[in-house]
Each structure stands twice: as C-alpha cells, then as structure tokens.
Amino acid sequence: MQLDKQxxxxxxxxxxxxxxxxxxxxxxxxxxxxxxxxxxxxxxxxWAHILDDHVALWIGFRVTFKEFIIGFVxxxxxxxxxxxxxxxxxxxxGVLYPILIFSQAVPIIAISAALTIWLGFGLAPKLxxxxxxxxxxxxxxxxxxxRSVDADLLRLARSMGGNTWxxxxxxxxxxxxxxxxxxxxxxxxxxxTGAVIAEWSASTSGGIGAYLMQANSRLNTSGTFAAIxxxxxxxxxxxxxxxxxxxxxxxxxxxxxxxRWSSRFWRN
Numbered sequence: 242m243q244l245d246k247q248x249x250x251x252x253x254x255x256x257x258x259x260x261x262x263x264x265x266x267x268x269x270x271x272x273x274x275x276x277x278x279x280x281x282x283x284x285x286x287x288w289a290h291i292l293d294d295h296v297a298l299w300i301g302f303r304v305t306f307k308e309f310i311i312g313f314v315x316x317x318x319x320x321x322x323x324x325x326x327x328x329x330x331x332x333x334x335g336v337l338y339p340i341l342i343f344s345q346a347v348p349i350i351a352i353s354a355a356l357t358i359w360l361g362f363g364l365a366p367k368l369x370x371x372x373x374x375x376x377x378x379x380x381x382x383x384x385x386x387x388r389s390v391d392a393d394l395l396r397l398a399r400s401m402g403g404n405t406w407x408x409x410x411x412x413x414x415x416x417x418x419x420x421x422x423x424x425x426x427x428x429x430x431x432x433x434t435g436a437v438i439a440e441w442s443a444s445t446s447g448g449i450g451a452y453l454m455q456a457n458s459r460l461n462t463s464g465t466f467a468a469i470x471x472x473x474x475x476x477x478x479x480x481x482x483x484x485x486x487x488x489x490x491x492x493x494x495x496x497x498x499x500x501r502w503s504s505r506f507w508r509n
C-alpha cells in the first residue's frame with residue numbers, strides 16, 4: 242500500500258500562508274475603509290495590546306487551558322466507556338441512547354446555569370460543561386465504530402479461541418480509533434467554546450473567557466480581539482495535540498512499517 246504523505250514543509254507552509262493572507266486582508270481592510278479602532282482594531286493594535294497586557298492574558302490562558310484539558314480528558318474517557326457499555330448490552334443502549342439524544346436538545350448555556358446552582362462557582366461546573374461538549378460526539382462515533390465491525394470477523398475470532406477481552410482489544414478496539422479521533426478533533430475546537438461559556442456562567446478564577454467578557458463590557462475591542470486570538474491559539478493547540486496522539490496510536494495509517502512498541506501493544 243502506498244501512503245499519500247504530504248511533505249512536512251508543506252504541512253507547515255500552507256497554514257502559515259493562509260494565516261498571513263487573513264492578517265493581510267484584515268489589515269488592508271481596516272486601512273482602506275478607515276474603520277475606527279473602537280469598531281475594528283488593526284492587527285497591529287491587537288498585537289500592541291497583547292504585548293502590553295501579556296501577563297494577564299497568559300494567566301487567563303493557563304486557567305482556561307487547565308479547565309479545557311481536564312474536562313476534555315474526562316469527557317473522552319467517559320464517552321468511550323459509555324459507548325463500550327452500550328455496545329455490550331442492548332438494554333443499556335436502548336435505555337441510554339434516547340436520553341443522550343434528548344440531552345443534546347438542551348442548550349449548553351442552560352445547562353451551565355443549572356450546574357452553577359448545583360456545583361457552585363468553582364472548577365467543577367466548568368469541567369462538567371467541557372466534558373459534556375466532548376462526551377456526546379465520542380459516544381456516537383465510538384458506538385458506530387464498534388457496531389461496524391464485521392460479524393464474520395467476530396465469529397472467526399471466537400472460533401479461534403478469543404475471549405471477550407482479546408476480541409475487544411484486537412478486533413473492536415482498532416475499529417474504534419478512526420471514528421474516535423474524528424470525534425476528538427471536532428470536540429477539540431468545540432470544547433474551547435464550552436470552556437468560555439463555563440467561565441461566563443461560573444467564573445471566580447479568571448480565564449480567557451472572563452477576560453473577554455470584561456474587555457467587551459468596557460468596549461475595549463483590542464482587548465476583545467486579543468482574547469479571541471488566545472482562544473484561537475488554545476483551539477489550535479488542542480487540535481494539534483489530538484493529531485499527535487492519533488499519530489502515535491495509529492502508526493499504520495502513515496507508515497509502511499509499524500514501530501516495535503506499537504506492534505507489541507496490539508499483539509500481546
């Protein structure tokens with residue numbers, strides 16, 4: 242099998258060109274249409290604000306990143322466990338699946354308000370909100386991956402003496418990785434939005450979301466765009482981290498030979 246692998250320099254260069262193009266169009270538009278700073282600051286104004294207030298922005302970034310990473314991991318693991326349980330039992334799937342669908346019809350902002358009442362203004366409601374954003378896509382995608390395994394392959398594995406755990410590890414688990422990481426890559430950006438909503442609803446420890454709300458209330462557009470830039474950076478970092486983990490756990494997708502550690506993990 243020939244792998245369609247893009248050179249590393251193209252992987253870096255193309256996003257860089259796109260980023261510079263957006264910045265250039267933004268800067269030219271502000272100058273050409275003489276847009277006031279309080280309406281639309283230029284990239285230079287935003288960069289100057291970041292330099293002036295980088296300490297507060299960095300502190301807020303660390304707070305939001307902590308909320309994001311813990312909530313993301315909790316949502317991913319609980320969603321995966323729920324999908325496995327639903328695949329193992331038709332009763333569990335029949336009872337829980339409609340509840341999951343119903344829960345997605347409730348706006349996240351409404352859930353955040355209720356969680357603030359129940360859990361207070363600490364870290365807990367923020368983690369729950371981020372986890373909820375990740376939970377549903379992971380459950381649905383992993384469950385689809387588990388149910389898409391060929392029935393003949395499962396029967397073959399059983400006829401060769403495979404028990405429940407070995408079949409799950411060697412047959413079902415690899416089938417879930419592609420849909421799992423598809424869900425995680427989508428959730429990586431959506432959960433940043435969840436973290437911001439959580440900080441708007443229950444923030445006593447700062448964060449980029451709280452910084453954004455304060456800058457917006459003061460009509461500080463440069464500060465607002467600076468906070469947006471940090472949130473975009475957080476989403477980008479999250480997306481890259483998911484891709485890095487995917488690259489590590491699925492080496493057969495991008496290499497003709499599998500590393501020894503990976504082959505031992507999947508074979509033992």
